[in-house]
Amino acid sequence: MTTSPFAEHTSRLTRELIHSLVSETDDGQLAGRVGVIAAKLEDAARRPQEVTVTDPHVTSGRIRDDVTPASSARNPIAPPMLIERDGGESRCELSLPLQYQGPPGRVHGGIVALLLDHVLGNAANVGDGPRYFTRYLNVSYEAPTPIAGALxxxxRVVREDGRKRFLEGEVVCDGQVRARGEGLWVAPRST
Known part of the structure; x- marks a missing residue:
């Protein structure tokens, strides 16, 4: 399954709806936004084969048929993330809107862990070798991660031992480490 322009467009509109639902406090304003989004969805549904996306999301990493809640252009709860290689590191820059809030003004800790798991997993799976999967991930929350901040x-892989890759990483905003992650990714045994 690849993400068609219609699926990506529909997912983007759904993200817009989700954002409107959590950010708009006036029912009249919310109704107006819902109406606009519904009209766009209805228009796209009438002619799905004609829908185009001028800036399609580029899939990063080795996840085929990506529907993950972290990076998929098809999954409306995903930010989505674009992870790039920078030397020996995997790196993603993004900003999270209000629907990812936990405490007021802060990204929910589970979302911070999701971001770390996804980027560290990308770092563990560079190259054509076997696929590595998260065995454990420890997250230390150093400071609040702000909603809408440039994150x-x-x-990075810090050590390898056979089928094991040990990783560490950070979430940084405004030059300050907001969270640190360290964990183990393991490749399945050969059968």
Whole structure:
């Protein structure tokens, strides 16, 4: 399954709806936004084969048929993330809107862990070798991660031992480490 322009467009509109639902406090304003989004969805549904996306999301990493809640252009709860290689690190820069809030003004801790898991997993799976999967991930929350802040999520392999890859990474905003992650990714045994 690849993400068609219709699916990506529909997912983007759904993200817009989600954002409107959590950010708009006036029912009249919310109704107006819902109406606009519904009209766009209805228009796209009438002619799905004609829908185009001028800036399609580029898939990063080795996840085929990506529907993950972290990076998929098809999944409306995903930010979505674009992870790039920067030397020996995997790196993603993004900003999270209000629907990812936990405490007021802050990204929910589970979302911070999701970002770290996804970027570290990308770092663990560079190259054509076997696929590595998260065995454990420990997250230390150093400071609040602000909603709508310019975030950099970085991960790197720090050690390898057979089928095991040990990783560490950070979530940084405004030059300050907001969270640190360290964990183990393991490749399945050969059968």
């Amino acid at each position: 950099a999520v970085v991960g």
